[in-house]
Amino acid sequence: MHNLSPLPQYLTKRYHGWKATSYNENRAWFRRLATEGQRPRAMVISCCDSRVHVTSIFGADSGEFFIHRNIANLVPAYAPDGLQHGTSAAVEYAVAALKVAHLIVVGHTNCGGVAGCHAMCSGAAPELEEKTSFVGRWMDILRPGYDRVKELPEADQVPALEREAVLVSLENLMTFPFVRSAVEAGEMSLHGIVHDITEGTLVQAEDGGRRWVSV
Template sequence: MDPIDSLIEGYRAFRAGTYSQNVERYRELGERDQKPKALIIACCDSRADPAMVFSADPGELFVVRNVANLVPPYEPDSHYHGTSAAIEFGVTGLNIKDIIVMGHARCGGIRALYESGQGNPPGGEFVSGWMSLANGVAEKIRKTHKNVPPEKIVRMMEMRSVISSLEQLRTFPFVREREASGELRLHGWFYGIASGVLSIYDPATDEFKDVPDAV
């Protein structure tokens, strides 16, 4: 089936199933302001959909997706800042209390960052510049893990870039102030696409710890 036709068929299935079974819920969502539980900064990778991973209903998550779930620094200038605008709106406009940076395994953006360090920069006009936000993470890992196999290096980059994004969030005054006052919490999570396992960053140990399955 043609990809576009398959999407239209998916829409029809949604209308006949999920929507028709929850009409009042959708009408309520359309008539009131949104009140999401959390802001999730995730990668635009098609295999790592936060709503699917967390079994979230419409209206529960305010999701910001970009290449490699990166957060740029606070730079209030006249340039275009899509991710920063979404963070600002989520925190100051929607008064969200939790921000989650969700990284994932086999991230194409992080792989491009690794390859750039090997002398193979990606083609195109935008990916390389965007991924330079994580150059510091990549360089530190390369220097401290010189004899580690490439796949392990990439995994470390994927995970440490989550922590770097948390640090970048704190360059935003409205994030830093709310976190300091206890009004806002920041979380670093990592999702294994093949394993389906979610790991949560523990700042006390500087490690990601797997979330156990329910008994």
């Protein structure tokens, strides 16, 4: 490939700063992770949004979280159809191979993906209905959530849909046989939270998503 470029200088400087401080001060820990492998306690599924930084929110160290990020923190329903499913593969590896004890879906406020889904489903974004739209076809996962909020006052629909993105993902996770088996055996628990990126607060779903309470 002839269209590759060196890293931007600001990233190079940050790397050297990390190597000289965090890495050198914890060299034994990083080598242990390399030789013994990872044993994360939790898998986190969060949005690609650069404003959502779950390792900072929870003060996580290297090796603590198995993290998968995608548009609007969505999980598709179980579909062993022979196609490529990045999110499903990540879930399978975390549950079946790493044996994580917790699987946490993290939504957030002001989510562009959720807003796009709302616009698409309400007819305001016909471009997302095109078969060639990767974002649109991905946001199809959230259509059941839109159906549950579309009768709310207009101003309340997108915030409610942000929570539905978490709930739909949790519902879909339970369609995976290995997830359901781990949950029913008490080997793993599911959690759903929404991060308010303005206020820095977290709310978590309880009672099957019928109510949300502050963390």
